[in-house]
Amino acid sequence: MQKTLSDLPQIQTLLGLPTIADVIARFSHAETADALREIIAGLRADLRAGRAPLFPDFQSMEFAEALSARIEVARAPSLTPVINATGILIHTNLGRARMAPQAIAAMQATGAAASNLEFDLATGKRGSRHSHVEHLICTLTGAEAAVVVNNCAAAVLLGLMGTANGRSVVASRGELIEIGGSFRLPDVIAQSGATLREVGTTNKTRVDDYARAIDADTAVLLKSHTSNFKIVGFTAAPDRRDLARLAAQHDVILMEDLGSGVLIDLSPYGLPDEPVVADILKSGVDLVMFSGDKLLGGPQAGIIAGRADIVADLKAHPLMRALRVDKSSLAALEATLRLYLPPFDPVQTIPVLQMLSAPLAQVESRAITLTDALTAKGVSGVALHESAAYVGGGSLPDQALPSFAVSLRMPDVSAQKLTAALRAQKTPVIGRIERDQVMLDMRTVWDAELPAIVAAVEQINRR
Incomplete structure (x- = not known):
């Protein structure tokens, strides 16, 4: 019934x-x-x-x-580990940079016990959370002082509020960037209480353009590293050293938002346009802001490094308490920064740099291993392809890194349904779709993750 x-x-x-x-x-x-x-x-x-x-x-x-x-x-936990087989090394939606084991261990140790976060062990009095990483940052960048907040957007906002509130900021039209989440630099400048003065054109800005815009209200000359897009052809941009001399002549601050930021030269690994923080400060930039969770390879953080007097003012700013970084992130950042010091080689110890620098033969070997394992499990429609991986995270989106990928096709299963099935596994596998087939790029996959991929694909194939 x-x-x-x-x-x-x-x-x-x-x-x-x-x-x-x-x-x-x-x-x-x-x-x-x-x-x-x-x-x-x-x-x-x-x-x-x-x-x-x-x-x-x-x-x-x-x-x-x-x-x-x-x-x-x-x-079940909402936030869960996944396998990144997209070929995007710093995938914002997938948590950006993987952290080194040393950073994870430091977070666990700090979270599992009381810590000296704001306690001076030598004097027994209250200490500063900023002290745990400031010396390391200064050692690695040559900065006079440094402070850390919870992300790079916060670093830019604090930097501008602490130096230009109620005054003007001069910036090139070609550098008024927008990044993920509709984060627009002009909006941040307005939120800081400063007034934006645009100079130059989209493709050409000269030192004279900055010079003509400086007046009694000018507080900051702002540069932004346009890592997430390129303007090519008939272009011009002033040298940082020339801007530094101009800023010094007029007693204004030269500030640069790097977005990502690197501590070592990555040009041998296919990233020739990522400026090294130490080189930027040597050129005369007063204050530089960069991320901890992108090419640096650590936790989410916004690092501000540069002149001691400016950094001291930012540490004392009322907004600092709202933007300050937590103990777990500080522990992970300290551990990550130490991997840039001898006897460590950051390219060998920091996961994002390991992926970036991995020889193509190693990536191909991983792809062959996965192809053979899937074939042995009776999975048809498996093939090996040359591929292109990308850094991601707003860094050089058009800079391809040679890679290898394994493609998957299954009878009567569309690529969209196959990617959905891979996402539904106990350990979700995230790939990409190209030419109606699922591609699993091996530059962003660890050897230890291959068995989980094989198990996921085998289970889907049995249905």
């Missing part, structure tokens, strides 16, 4: 069943009630739509087990 709305049981009745009481004891009354409401609501929606849903046996152990499984799924 076809069921009707009147056949739907009351939630309180279901909660009183002995089998459901066991579910309540295992989880909680509230979770069990919520799960039951969702099930009844689904049945009610089907009935009202004219569909004939199959009613479960609410008193059975099978229903109780299904209810428990539903609650387990709801309890």
